[in-house]
Amino acid sequence: MPMLNLGILAHVDAGKTSLTERLLYAAGVIDEIGSVDEGSTRTDTLALERRRGITIKSAVVSFTVDDVTVNLIDTPGHPDFIAEVERVLSVLDGAVLVVSAVEGVQAQTRVLMRTLQRLRIPTIVLVNKIDRGGARYEHVLEQISARLTPAIVPMGEAREQGTRDARFTPFTENRLRTPLLDLLAGQDDDLLAAYVEGGVSDERLRAALVRQTGQALVHPVYLGSAMTGAGIPELVAGIAELLPAGAGDADGPVSGTVFKVERGPAGEKIAYVRMFSGTLRTRDRLPLRDGEEGKVTAISVFDQGSAVRETSVSAGRIGTLRGLEGIRIGDSVGVPRKPSAHEHHFSPPTLETVVTPCHPRDRGALHLALTRLAEQDPLIGLRQDEIRKETSVSLYGEVQKEVIQATLADEFGIDVVFRGTTPLCVxxxxxxxxxxxxxxxxxxxxxxxxxxxxxxxxxxxxxxxxxxxxxxxxxxxxxxxxxxxxxxxxxxxxxxxxxxxxxxxxxxxxxxxxxxxxxxxxxxxxxxxxxxxxxxxxxxxxxxxxxxGTQVYEPVHRFRLEAPADTLGAVLPVLAKQRAVVRTTRTHRSTSVLEGWIPVARVHELGQWLPGLTRGEGELECAFDHYAPVVGGTVPDRPRTDLNPLDRKEYLLNVARRV
Missing domain, CATH: 3.30.230.10 (Ribosomal Protein S5; domain 2)
Structure with missing residues (x-):
């Protein structure tokens, strides 16, 4: 049976997890649709996810469409958890990018689309929430074309949008034919020649759409509502028809990638692996890092929404492996894959904070707990200061800090406090x-x-x-x-x-x-x-x-700020105060777009000022760009945690004590 490993991606609150629930319901996997607000969804399994109503960890569920088995991976939408998304992208055959019909294209939407295009992952776009008040699908289509990609194919239109009766009406072949020909023929010389001669059949046109979607050259756009189910049957049909199934030779050499690691009820490691080639079986021995070897003691694969115990997992499938205590996220199983020419990694964390237990007796338990969390997210860097008895963690943002704090309290029973967040320099x-x-x-x-x-x-x-x-x-x-x-x-x-x-x-x-x-x-x-x-x-x-001699460099983000044109007089002085460098300014109608660079240390403060400066209409998009020399003022020093080889006497005394 063909396998499709499908990712659901979106900016936070665009309806990604609700869409996952609706797809499972439409496929008959669940009898009742869970609610994000009530914490009853299938994929948000962590207590913290249910309580906060956001996705923190990726989750895998499966369903069947016709003769295709779909492994669906629900991913976090908040930018603080972008590392979790990155690991999922490496194992996908296709993706659905969800855009809200109310909020439109948002900052994280642009980041995700750029990455999907760079990796050439076939992507369908869903404009969700057409039933919500304020839905404007025509405006959102214009945004998608202008801010994401012009290579889009609207597959229909919304009727009675903004009401509970909103529905998706697919375009007829005649209505779809002309815009589809114009778009597809521009990237297919044979199709263009047939178009000029007036001899393109509907079957050939549809085949060209399937082929170019599978090559990530064009992106079909569907409209719908995960809450009411409007447009979902058409989306499901589009997923099965337009996105390519996973390829791989089950009889070839064993090759897979670990994209997630978690701990089971008994504390055992569970590794999620996408197999690209070969067949991995229970009791197979695998080489691990540092010359170690591990034996697979149990395998599960995903079937109709659940993980089912099997004796093997083959090419094209996603499975979980037990018994490999030395395995880590990003490890190869069997023969390592050749890196793609388009491979991309999101930037590393650029912030750091010190975490301390509220009760000194919990210091040892805190270090163990943070080590466990770092296993699940390798970009959570730990830095142990034995001299001051402190632990630092690297972060993407303030929300991630709140999640770590809540996770330590809920799962490990450790209450902690954080110091102020500081940028990670080099x-x-x-x-x-x-x-x-x-x-x-x-x-x-x-x-x-x-x-x-x-x-x-x-x-x-x-x-x-x-x-x-x-x-x-x-x-x-x-x-x-x-x-x-x-x-x-x-x-x-x-x-x-x-x-x-x-x-x-x-x-x-x-x-x-x-x-x-x-x-x-x-x-x-x-x-x-x-x-x-x-x-x-x-x-x-x-x-x-x-x-x-060394020079200290601080992390710098590139930013894109969209705000009402009449607010620039208030915005520009604040940007200058935050040491932002504006490279370009464009004004279209009543909206201005500014692009440039800003030190990471100033991003949070700018975000706090922005709503008041722009009447709540400003939209800030930031992503790591480069490190820049620290100029002016005092060069930031970071407390040492080693034996201090800069001071020979102190170093030798510390070495002697250690010996």
Whole structure:
């Protein structure tokens, strides 16, 4: 049976989860439609999701349309949970992008559509809520064409919109023919030639629509209401006809991608995997990270709304795997897939906050709980400060902070408070620096010779470690200890921020060979160990980095601000105060659109000011763009959480205490 892995995506409150409920009801999977407001939907299973009425974690359900089995993945709509959406996009065959007929195209809608187009995921658009007061589907179609993509095909029109009797009326073939030909022929030379000659049949035109939709060149647009069911049968038929089923050879090599990890009732890991090739069976052994291996102890696949225990999961399907304790989100199962030329990742978190337990006795439990949450969301970066007994977490926004707080209270029984949110900066070297410590020469107390040179590298290149010494000059384990320690130490630069975009070259090496006394064993006091290289490397690296010098860079968002033209006089001074740089300004009729850059640290404050400045009509869209040098004022420092190799005396005392 053909399989279709379908994602439902939308800006928050566009009706995405309600649409999922309606699709399950239409397919006969559920007998009663759940309510987001009442917390009774099938996919919002977390207590916090039901209480707040928002989707936080992606969820998988399934239903059948004709002979196609659809695995439907409901995704979060709030931008603070964009990382959850990112992981889902990598396993989709097609998507339905939901747009509200009342609110129209919103900030997150644009972000999602750009990503769907970049990844070339076949997408159908649903204009939802045509039954709501204020619904304006004609205006929304204009917005979609202007702000998302002009390659849209309205498949019908809404009658009696704005009322409970609103319904979707599909266009007849004759009504649809001319606009469809104009759009499709522009991307198909054979169809264009037949069009000019006047010989395009309805069957050929429909086949061209199916083909170009499957290639993500055009996007059919349906109208409807998830609440009343208007237009849903036509949407379901369009999904089955226009979106391509998942491909894959069940007899080929095993290859899949883990896009979600959660914990079961007994604390066991459950990995959600999309299989692209081959067949994975219970008791199969899989290689995991760091050379580990795991055995699949149980497999479930999705069927008619539920996860059903099976002995295998094959290409094209989504399944859950148990028994793989070392598995993480993003891991490959079997043969890794080749990265797509259009592969895109959303930006990493650009904010950080310190979380502390209300009761000091919960410190250990808090760290364990945050580690569990980071397993489910790898972009929640944890930073443990053993000196101050504090834990920092990286975030996308304030709503995510509230969700983490509520999750810790509900699931782990830990009450926490957060400090103020601060931007996550980075450091980059501004010049070249070098340093060395020699075995047996004061003041080096370690039995190891390490020389390092730090050079700046192109923006976005990350950290590269190289050797200018012979690999056979000493045991490989010592070289590995140096490289691993270099990467770990660069987590905190001169000002305490992650150091990136640099090349670190090992220029000197040396060690004391293994020594032993007669009739005795190994003498550590006379022989080098990995601990010697791990101990001296931070001192050498930070000395080289101090000589090179570093510049602190703060995260900057690109923004798009749409507001009434007559409010610009009030908006522009506030943008300047928030250190925003306006690159372009366009005015159309009574609306102005400003685009530019703004420091991440100022986005939240601007969002608070905006409603009052624009009579509640302003719309701000932000996304990470780049890091910019911190200029003017005091360079922000981040408290260190390591042994502080910038202070040699303190570092050696800390190392001695640790030993």
């Amino acid at each position: 450091e980059r070297p501004v010049g070249t620096g070098a340093a060395a410590e020699f075995n047996g020469k004061a003041p080096n107390p370690f039995l190891a010779t390490v020389g390092l040179r730090v050079d700046p590298a192109p923006v976005g290149s990350g950290v590269d470690f190289r050797l200018e010494v012979e690999l056979g000059a000493m045991p490989y384990a010592f070289f590995k200890a140096v490289e691993d320690t270099v990467r770990e130490t660069l987590g905190q630069g001169i000002h305490g921020w992650q150091v990136t975009d640099c090349t670190v070259t090992m220029t000197r090496s040396g060690y004391s060979p293994r020594q032993s006394h007669a009739h005795q064993g190994f003498d550590k006091s006379m022989s080098s160990t990995g601990a010697d290289f791990r101990g001296v490397t931070p001192l050498v690296l930070m000395s080289a980095l101090r000589e090179a």
